Amino acid sequence: MKELSARQRRILSLIVHEYIYSADTVASKHLVEKYHLSMSSATVRNEMSVLTDEGYLKQPHTSAGRVPTEAGYRYFVGQLMQDTSLPEAMRRTINHQFSQMHNDMRQWLELAATILANETHAASLITAPQPVEARIKHIQLIATHGRQALAVLVMEGGQIHQHILTLEEPVSQEQLSILSTKFSQIFAGKNLHSLSQYHGPMSQLEKNVMAWMEDELVRSDQLPTGEIYMDGITNMLAEPEFSDSEEARKAMRLLEERSLLQDLLSQTALPDTIGGVQVLIGGEGNWNDLRQCSVILSKYGSPGIATGTLGVLGPMRMAYGRSISMVRFLSGILSDFIVEQW
Amino acid sequence: MKELSARQRRILSLIVHEYIYSADTVASKHLVEKYHLSMSSATVRNEMSVLTDEGYLKQPHTSAGRVPTEAGYRYFVGQLMQDTSLPEAMRRTINHQFSQMHNDMRQWLELAATILANETHAASLITAPQPVEARIKHIQLIATHGRQALAVLVMEGGQIHQHILTLEEPVSQEQLSILSTKFSQIFAGKNLHSLSQYHGPMSQLEKNVMAWMEDELVRSDQLPTGEIYMDGITNMLAEPEFSDSEEARKAMRLLEERSLLQDLLSQTALPDTIGGVQVLIGGEGNWNDLRQCSVILSKYGSPGIATGTLGVLGPMRMAYGRSISMVRFLSGILSDFIVEQW
DNA sequence: TTTAGCACTCTAACGACGAGAGTGCTAAAA
DNA sequence: TTTTAGCACTCTCGTCGTTAGAGTGCTAAA
Numbered sequence: 001m002k003e004l005s006a007r008q009r010r011i012l013s014l015i016v017h018e019y020i021y022s023a024d025t026v027a028s029k030h031l032v033e034k035y036h037l038s039m040s041s042a043t044v045r046n047e048m049s050v051l052t053d054e055g056y057l058k059q060p061h062t063s064a065g066r067v068p069t070e071a072g073y074r075y076f077v078g079q080l081m082q083d084t085s086l087p088e089a090m091r092r093t094i095n096h097q098f099s100q101m102h103n104d105m106r107q108w109l110e111l112a113a114t115i116l117a118n119e120t121h122a123a124s125l126i127t128a129p130q131p132v133e134a135r136i137k138h139i140q141l142i143a144t145h146g147r148q149a150l151a152v153l154v155m156e157g158g159q160i161h162q163h164i165l166t167l168e169e170p171v172s173q174e175q176l177s178i179l180s181t182k183f184s185q186i187f188a189g190k191n192l193h194s195l196s197q198y199h200g201p202m203s204q205l206e207k208n209v210m211a212w213m214e215d216e217l218v219r220s221d222q223l224p225t226g227e228i229y230m231d232g233i234t235n236m237l238a239e240p241e242f243s244d245s246e247e248a249r250k251a252m253r254l255l256e257e258r259s260l261l262q263d264l265l266s267q268t269a270l271p272d273t274i275g276g277v278q279v280l281i282g283g284e285g286n287w288n289d290l291r292q293c294s295v296i297l298s299k300y301g302s303p304g305i306a307t308g309t310l311g312v313l314g315p316m317r318m319a320y321g322r323s324i325s326m327v328r329f330l331s332g333i334l335s336d337f338i339v340e341q342w
Numbered sequence: 343m344k345e346l347s348a349r350q351r352r353i354l355s356l357i358v359h360e361y362i363y364s365a366d367t368v369a370s371k372h373l374v375e376k377y378h379l380s381m382s383s384a385t386v387r388n389e390m391s392v393l394t395d396e397g398y399l400k401q402p403h404t405s406a407g408r409v410p411t412e413a414g415y416r417y418f419v420g421q422l423m424q425d426t427s428l429p430e431a432m433r434r435t436i437n438h439q440f441s442q443m444h445n446d447m448r449q450w451l452e453l454a455a456t457i458l459a460n461e462t463h464a465a466s467l468i469t470a471p472q473p474v475e476a477r478i479k480h481i482q483l484i485a486t487h488g489r490q491a492l493a494v495l496v497m498e499g500g501q502i503h504q505h506i507l508t509l510e511e512p513v514s515q516e517q518l519s520i521l522s523t524k525f526s527q528i529f530a531g532k533n534l535h536s537l538s539q540y541h542g543p544m545s546q547l548e549k550n551v552m553a554w555m556e557d558e559l560v561r562s563d564q565l566p567t568g569e570i571y572m573d574g575i576t577n578m579l580a581e582p583e584f585s586d587s588e589e590a591r592k593a594m595r596l597l598e599e600r601s602l603l604q605d606l607l608s609q610t611a612l613p614d615t616i617g618g619v620q621v622l623i624g625g626e627g628n629w630n631d632l633r634q635c636s637v638i639l640s641k642y643g644s645p646g647i648a649t650g651t652l653g654v655l656g657p658m659r660m661a662y663g664r665s666i667s668m669v670r671f672l673s674g675i676l677s678d679f680i681v682e683q684w
Numbered sequence: 685t686t687t688a689g690c691a692c693t694c695t696a697a698c699g700a701c702g703a704g705a706g707t708g709c710t711a712a713a714a
Numbered sequence: 715t716t717t718t719a720g721c722a723c724t725c726t727c728g729t730c731g732t733t734a735g736a737g738t739g740c741t742a743a744a
Contacts, residue, residue, distance in 0.1 A: 027737055027738085028737075028738080029736095030737095041737095045737090049738090049739080059737095059738085062737090062738075062739095063736070063738050064736080064737065065736085
């Protein structure tokens with residue numbers, strides 16, 4: 001596979017641009033006219049022919065314009081795309097929206113998902129941040145109602161697990177407070193894995209609490225993360241490539257199937273990586289149902305504290321520049337939030 | 343609009359059945375053959391003609407079979423449908439699945455949404471249960487990390503609000519405990535509306551807590567509920583009426599737009615109500631985007647404690663009998679859970 | 685190396701056509 | 715009076731042939 005000449009690169013770039021814009025095959029003549037190229041359509045045709053041989057373009061049928069191939073998109077994203085950063089005005093608008101939120105992670109994640117979906121016209125996905133290396137800081141039990149008690153586990157990072165315990169019999173707040181103090185002293189500084197080292201006589205209540213904490217451990221261990229925030233799923237349906245609805249279903253099934261989605265979001269170390277943003281084109285890897293789609297992913301958070309993943313899923317014919325900037329920008333916002341809050 | 347004869351009712355019923363099954367226009371001859379009717383197709387045709395005049399059937403074009411109209415479905419649901427209850431085996435299977443869950447509301451709601459979607463082949467919707475008449479029982483502040491504190495508000499029903507407060511400066515757990523006790527004494531038994539009656543000098547911390555509680559009040563006041571659990575959205579795409587994807591988008595947009603969805607789910611006092619289950623056909627009311635759809639809704643929970651809504655959204659050509667039984671059954675399961683747990 | 689010109693190919697749109705499905709009507713049968 | 719057989723009529727759907735137009739690939743000249 002030869003190096004492409006500057007002119008070939010230019011033409012490839014324009015074709016990708018134009019196709020992303022119009023969703024229609026792009027013809028040599030059209031290109032020359034629209035971009036006032038200083039060459040004839042015949043010349044463009046020759047170059048297009050080369051690009052086709054090299055595998056960057058294809059034509060749906062013999063006498064139609066060209067369309068980028070998967071390789072074409074990949075070359076575009078990796079080599080041609082100028083790294084547009086978001087216009088200042090938009091940054092400000094978005095920052096403003098976040099500043100009007102409460103300091104609530106959920107709300108921020110929802111807002112981020114909404115903005116991401118609206119601005120990219122694709123489906124947005126965000127996993128809740130997953131705390132790193134969890135150590136227990138404090139345990140508090142609170143009587144709520146009858147035989148119910150709320151157990152709160154505060155971790156050193158500052159994040160919280162909680163659960164409602166159903167007790168054998170009602171227990172007063174005093175007793176619960178005493179137990180809280182005891183447990184806090186025993187487990188402070190330990191991580192959840194060291195729970196199993198604690199043995200000895202336990203009341204029913206204590207067993208209850210222990211059982212829950214172990215449960216919490218198992219859960220935080222095996223699930224890469226918990227909730228997933230999404231928005232803009234219907235944006236996909238608006239794209240012409242999904243008008244047949246069978247293709248759309250395939251891609252969307254993946255969004256509903258949590259386990260598949262988790263797999264996808266935990267993808268890492270992929271070919272095209274730009275400043276922490278990963279681009280998966282045409283379901284590269286083994287995402288058969290995503291052959292028509294591209295995915296842009298980025299981690300966010302702070303390595304020492306907690307990390308999550310955010311990204312967009314859209315048709316391969318996607319505004320990569322804008323989407324990548326958007327993902328990167330929102331990743332930054334959420335990271336800052338985490339650092340500040342935790 | 344005259345009364346329908348028994349035979350007319352029978353034929354209407356069969357047509358609705360058949361259309362729900364086949365998604366295709368149903369012809370007089372087809373009906374006679376498939377169901378071994380003891381009359382000729384001509385007779386059926388005459389009756390179909392009457393049913394068409396009465397507005398229960400229509401034909402897509404002059405020489406095609408009949409298809410139920412909105413009114414036809416409504417008559418079917420209201421008058422013709424025999425009230426099938428779920429087979430015992432299925433009840434057991436489902437009960438078993440729930441029994442294997444932890445006592446966690448979230449998990450139950452998710453499971454219910456999944457089962458509902460799979461069994462009805464439609465999209466399922468469940469709102470988290472919303473507590474009724476909230477009175478404060480206890481307030482607890484817990485130091486978490488630096489200037490962060492977790493504030494927990496326990497209501498008499500037993501449900502919990504919580505929030506992470508960011509304080510002006512670090513505050514020790516002792517101080518927080520003192521304040522917790524003070525606030526608990528002042529507000530115990532009050533509902534959130536009486537917060538505003540408390541005035542007088544307050545520390546920055548106290549103001550902080552108060553502000554949050556008022557906030558919580560406003561939120562629980564205006565939002566009918568919080569989270570919404572869904573599943574099976576892609577089931578809609580599989581239905582032939584949504585193969586054109588434009589219609590599908592309209593309906594799905596509604597699922598993404600939280601505010602619209604809230605409106606829909608809080609619909610109540612609708613025409614067709616069967617044992618607490620409400621059936622909305624063809625977006626009756628003013629749901630223009632749901633013209634092709636039907637919605638089956640039921641409240642669940644316990645009037646004194648907390649209630650939520652669950653339901654399914656599918657094409658008008660939907661298996662009403664099965665869906666209604668399913669909704670009713672799951673509504674019962676969730677109600678029991680709430681009564682038991684709270 | 686570029687470009688004008690032209691032949692060639694393929695799609696998309698259109699209309700014609702026939703087959704088939706299903707009805708509505710009429711007149712006979714029950 | 716009700717049911718049914720028979721038949722003409724209507725409308726859709728798939729197929730085919732045709733055409734217009736878009737766009738290419740190639741060739742030969744600039």
